[in-house]
Amino acid sequence: MAGSEPKKRGKGRPPAKQSGVGREALIAATRELLQESPPALVTASAIARQAGGDPALVRYYFGNRENLLLEVAKRIGEESNQKPPTKGDPVELLGAFIHATFRFTRSARNMQRLMIDELDSTSSPEMRESVREWNKVPVDYYAGLQELDDKGHLTDFNPLFLHLAVIGISDFFVTGRPLIELLVPEDTDMDELAQEYEAFVERLLLDGLRKRAEDADT
Template sequence: MPGKNDVGREGLLAATEKLLRTIPPARVTIPRVAREANVTPSLVYYHFGSRDALLLAVVDRVTVHDHREPPKGDPATALAAHIAQTVKLVRRAPYMNRLMIDELAQAEPDETRDRVRHMNLELIDFYRTLLKADGGKQLVEADPFYLFVAVLGASDFLSSAGPLIQGLLPKNTDMDKLADGYQAFLVKLLMHGMMKSAAD
């Protein structure tokens, strides 16, 4: 195990991401991250300067998608893959959306809010690019903003409503298997709504 202050920036990001898998963002503090990484809080401040900067860096690390480039290949296949990837991301980091909504989107300074806004606008542009690349061949005409909201909202529900859902299921339910089934169902459901029918 590394000694105090032997952990670098990546180790601190990994420790923060690990905490965000199990506890709400409000409980992820600099001292708690330092304890998780076995370092002093001053090292966390040295690398990131503030809690908001640390949390924003974790969001950047977890949501590594490059949506600036046009999708390669068939747009419908790319959309289905993106939906599946979004569900997997939310499963891997269930508190990430709460972090962005509850804290970073309202954070000071303005640069943090602007960065969160930019991340989400990149996703909306990704959907716009997909729809344009398809040119109405396979996918229905859709507002990229609504598509963004639908994919993100539906992907997040299984995690955010976890206690409610678990209360509806038998105690021995395999939650990983359930999540796999939900992911497949969600891709099929959203793609069914996005694909043109013979009548179109």
């Protein structure tokens, strides 16, 4: 009978429409997974499972997993962007930017690892250029602080080196948490410890970059 054979589904959207799983749901699911898992484990199947849809939706909306990860990285990068300052106290602005970097690494856990892993495996010029542009933002911000520092409150420093130092210092407290937990008492409040660490890093960097009176005389 003509009605006895199942109809083949075409190449359009997978039959998850009724579940409400769309482009934004997949992006949200990917971000949630990246908070808990390294990028290698954030597969199309894992993303679809987290979103409650079909893995084919990743291909339907983004073409492939790499494009989805690129979109997620773009979103996170845009949220953290700050233009170089044109006014204000450079020392205070530096302290505020250090705190902003810590907030970014907490809200986008595994983001740095995502960029590195994808750069290592991608052949996409768009991905490489996007990562370059996102990482130029903080470098340009630090360079802007130097231009703003017309009274010489800060010592001379390399903006690239400062960016690498702040990212490394802030990111490891998030990604290296299992190691840190081994080094502190079992009943340690890790959120409180994170705040203490952030304050310590701010003092460390500001004290190191603030020009001393004897330096100003030379």
